Amino acid sequence: MSVVLNNKESTVLCVEGLTVDFDVKGKSVNILSEISFDLRSGETLGIIGESGCGKSMTALALLRMIPSPPGRITGGKVLLNNENLLTATKNRINSIRGKEISMIFQEPMSSLNPVYTVGNQIVETIRRHKLISRHEALEEAVELLRMVQIPAPDRRINEYPHQLSGGMRQRVMIAMALACSPKVLIADEPTTALDVTVQAQIFDLLKEIQEQNGTSIILITHDFSAVTEMADRVLVMYAGHKIEEGTLGQITDEAKHPYTQGLLRSMPEIKSDPKEIREPLPEIPGVVPDLINRQEGCPFGPRCSFAMTKCLQMPQSFALSENRSVKCWLAQQENAA
């Protein structure tokens, strides 16, 4: 795992109070509510949550890729080297996307263009940001494919996405994302569509690249095992809120928010010595709240076994230490202590 540098200067990306609203049927619906986090150089930050919790929306908002309308970024800052991306010009944002911050999407088949060869698509990215000839760019593309461990890259470069397997396509996506050695790589469910053995290969590759280039990675996933595999720090999201933040160890071993605890417990875990009789998994009752008709108070309240009257008010985020916070009234006492 990569080294976590603890001084403030190594912060690459700083997100403050990011808020996103969507207009749904003439009503403004709050999708992300004041998300804040720092990303340090060379570290991997895992963002975890169930579908619809806003984790992918956070990634899209960072690069201003939220479909608008109906979406609107209504508040907050995204600071990359003290430059606020949310107020940058369109041209400026275009030169940052793919160069400073790039992204790997979940479905490698639908995010590659089926009518162009993979070489063409990588060259396009390279030439968008670098003033080099097509021929030179093509050579660079072969190098990139070699770096992501695609066998026979000089042949593969002329193939179309449908000729590649799922794992290979994801490698091509990674090669494209790395074309301009970005400082920040956002990986949105990069292995969800892949088999476990291939998933392990992709994670090894990402770690290797991170070690070589010092890239910071934001890993967005619903899969806790992916987070334990990759992340240094973890952010847990629920219904558009950041409800807990901490190092990997703090989240897996001493989770404070009832939702995080429930999520961890409900995962079936592989034991090398399983019991003879199967036991029911501890489950979180109920379903994720409807964001359109949001109730007052803590969004997890109706499903929470610790809920009290106070939970009818929205708790604030209580900081326990640096980069360790919990959005739950239960954490208030600890905060005061």
Add this chain to the structure above:
Amino acid sequence: MSASGNNTALLEVEDLKVQFKLKRENLLSAQPILHAVDGVSFTIDRGKTLGLVGESGCGKSTSGLALLGLVKPSHGKLLFDGIDLSSLNLKQMFPMRRRMQIIFQDPYSSLNPRQTAGDIVAEPLTIHQEGTPSDRKERVSELFAVVGLRQNQKELYPHQFSGGQRQRICIARALALNPEFIVCDEPVSALDVAIQAQVLNLLCKLQDELDLTYLFISHDLAVIQHVCDEIAVMYLGTIVEKTTRRQLFNGPRHPYTKALLSAVLQNEESKRTERIRLVGDIPNPINKPTGCRFHTRCRYAEDVCRSVEPELTEKSPGHWEACHFETA
């Protein structure tokens, strides 16, 4: 568990093969044949769960479909409660279908968007002309209660439900005719973890209450470990290892099983043990490798593996493996 005589096996599968004929590349070329399932044998005892685990394309779903007659097996014997399914014609198969049902992976595409949830669950009853319309209505209400859906949700359409609730509708539909055997084809892989736990608990509870027999297909070893009594690991159309749940996780034998386990192990214990990384992808099932199918990715492969295909043999009591070497 109910025992019918001294034979408790509900389903016996012997040397099941499913082949798909593909398009010729040109007029003169040989017709390529995809061997999706290539000689699979297993039995499932009444009230038990057999897990089929493997990567995509290994033939686990096709095996499940073949059992129900949803794809035509090209070879092999399928005995369901002593009745040879492969000898039945469509008309004879019809009454058998009510005894065996399936729950599909994707609750988004396996429900008709134009039918209400109540109609979806009632459909099997209508097809099999079960009782009067009011009997059916009552049965649907009962099923909604069993799977934990509210009665007033019967009039809603699939898009108004969440993923977990949709999978509950699928389960209710599968249960409608009181089947004995259900194929669960990746029933939770499209669901979030928190919801996954709810659906897995429901499936286990129903099995205990209704004495159901499951064939549980999944790529997720953690889920498989949680629900299955016996587990068969598949690779490229064949079973490479088959044993009880305890033995498989306690002492996996086949190099492929070990690699699969190593790829997903997540607890602290696993971090200390050496990780096995497979290189490359699953070979193409049209031109499958000669000899052992796994030899192209196996780190122990020797000459014999490239030429001779190992047979599934009982290496220790109840522990079957297809490998030339002593791997335990």
